[in-house]
Amino acid sequence: MEYNILKKEIIDNIAIVSISRPKAMNALNTRFFHEMDSMVKEVSEDASIKVMIITGEGKAFVAGADIAEMVDKNSQEGTEFSRLGQNTFRSLGEMPIPVIAAINGFALGGGLELAMGCDFRIASTKAKFGQPEVNLGLIPGYAGTQRLSRLVGMGDALYLLMTADMIGAEDALRIGLVQKVFEPDALMDETLKIAKSIATKGPQAIKKLKAIVRLGLAMSQIEGEEMEAREFGTDPLRRGKRREKWNDGIS
Ligand code: CO8
Numbered sequence: 001m002e003y004n005i006l007k008k009e010i011i012d013n014i015a016i017v018s019i020s021r022p023k024a025m026n027a028l029n030t031r032f033f034h035e036m037d038s039m040v041k042e043v044s045e046d047a048s049i050k051v052m053i054i055t056g057e058g059k060a061f062v063a064g065a066d067i068a069e070m071v072d073k074n075s076q077e078g079t080e081f082s083r084l085g086q087n088t089f090r091s092l093g094e095m096p097i098p099v100i101a102a103i104n105g106f107a108l109g110g111g112l113e114l115a116m117g118c119d120f121r122i123a124s125t126k127a128k129f130g131q132p133e134v135n136l137g138l139i140p141g142y143a144g145t146q147r148l149s150r151l152v153g154m155g156d157a158l159y160l161l162m163t164a165d166m167i168g169a170e171d172a173l174r175i176g177l178v179q180k181v182f183e184p185d186a187l188m189d190e191t192l193k194i195a196k197s198i199a200t201k202g203p204q205a206i207k208k209l210k211a212i213v214r215l216g217l218a219m220s221q222i223e224g225e226e227m228e229a230r231e232f233g234t235d236p237l238r239r240g241k242r243r244e245k246w247n248d249g250i251s
Contacts, residue, residue, distance in 0.1 A: 001038040005031060007057075008039065013050040014195045015043050016188075018057050025063030026056045028110045030081070032066075033088045040091045050199035050206075052095065053191055054118060055102040061127065062111025065141070082141035085110060089117030089142055093214050096207045098198055102191040103127040103178065108166070113142035116151060119210060121178040122194065123169040124187040129177060130166035150217065152176050 007018045017039055019026040043052050056062055065085070073081060092099045101107075101118040108130050115121050123129075131148065133140050140148075140161070149157035152175045160167070169181045182190045198206060208231050216224035 001035065003035050003039070006035045006039055008043075010049070011192060012196060013048055013199050014192060015046075015049045015052045016192075017043075017052060017054050019054070019062060020057040022058035022060075024066065024068075025060040025106060026058070026111070027063055027066040027068075028085065028114070029066040029069045030084065033084045036088050037091065040088070040095060044095050044097070049097065050203065051097055051195040052099045053102050053195055054092075054099065054114070055188070055191075056104050056111075058105070060106040060108075060111065061101070061103045062108070062114055063106045064109030064111055064132070067136070078141070085113070085142035089114060092117045093119070093210075096210075097203075098195075098206060098210060100191060100195060102187055103129075103169075104184065104187060108132055109140065109144075110142050113140055113144040113147065116144065116147040117142075121172075122180045122182065122187065122191045123172060123178040124184040125169050125181055126184050127169045127172070127178075127181075128166045129160075129168075129172045130164060131161050132164040132166070134162065135164045 005019060005021050007020055009016045009018070019032070021027065021029075021032070043049050065081070070078070070081065098120075099118045101115040101121045103115055103121055103123040105124070105126060106128050107115050108128070109132055112129055112131060131140055131144055133144075139145060145161065148160065151157075152160075156175045159165070169178065172178045173181050180190070180194070212224075212227055212231055215227065219227065
């Protein structure tokens with residue numbers, strides 16, 4: 001596919017995918033979702049890529065769904081636009097490799113939902129977070145009502161959803177919405193360091209961790225433990241193989 005909004009750069013075995021629609025604060029339109037679907041497929045099929053980083057160009061990570069595109073939608077089209085985004089963001093969780101959000105600026109509405117669809121989030125001290133949908137008389141439509149409470153708990157989720165307050169990176173760190181915060185100039189280097197470190201670990205272990213932690217959220221504790229035991233049993237470490245083997249040759 002020809003990409004107009006997304007840019008992909010490969011550094012070592014890390015794919016950095018940048019969202020570039022700076023005039024609209026990288027707002028998410030239908031074209032974005034089609035490009036991201038194609039990018040997810042392309043990166044997933046490239047066995048040389050071990051981690052994907054998603055970031056935004058300019059002042060915003062993503063300032064939400066494209067309000068200009070949303071205004072003309074009727075109820076059925078609204079539901080379809082919601083499902084389009086839900087499916088794309090779910091596919092990030094289904095990728096066989098870790099996906100990290102490097103949040104450089106505004107992550108609002110659909111932008112925060114995109115970040116929450118990633119496996120974890122690294123933020124610049126300049127990043128701002130919020131779910132401002134109620135200001136427009138809307139609710140989030142890209143799984144924000146479901147992911148936010150799972151990530152930060154019911155109280156902080158409902159606070160952010162109901163007040164539409166915009167919070168900074170330190171508050172986001174405090175409530176567990178992001179995992180690390182760096183100065184803007186250091187954001188990409190530090191995120192790359194984390195990605196490269198993960199890329200040195202056993203790829204099958206990383207792939208399994210991602211899948212079973214995510215699947216476990218929808219299971220009872222006992223079912224989750226059963227899944228863990230089954231997957232542990234197929235771990236090459238248990239079969240006594242050396243680390244170099246299960247690293248698939250990655251140095
Ligand atoms: N959609 C489209 N265009 C946008 C968006 C957006 N979400 N955000 C900013 N822009 C555009 C502005 O219209 C402006 O364009 P122009 O220069 O042509 O007027 C340009 O980006 C720059 O924006 P500002 O001049 O406003 O820049 P500021 O630095 O003053 O402010 C803000 C930056 C704070 C990010 C501000 O732009 C803002 O508040 N944006 C809207 C944020 C928002 O409400 N986002 C939530 C949208 S709703 C949503 O995401 C729902 C998701 C679920 C959808 C489900 C579908 C069914």
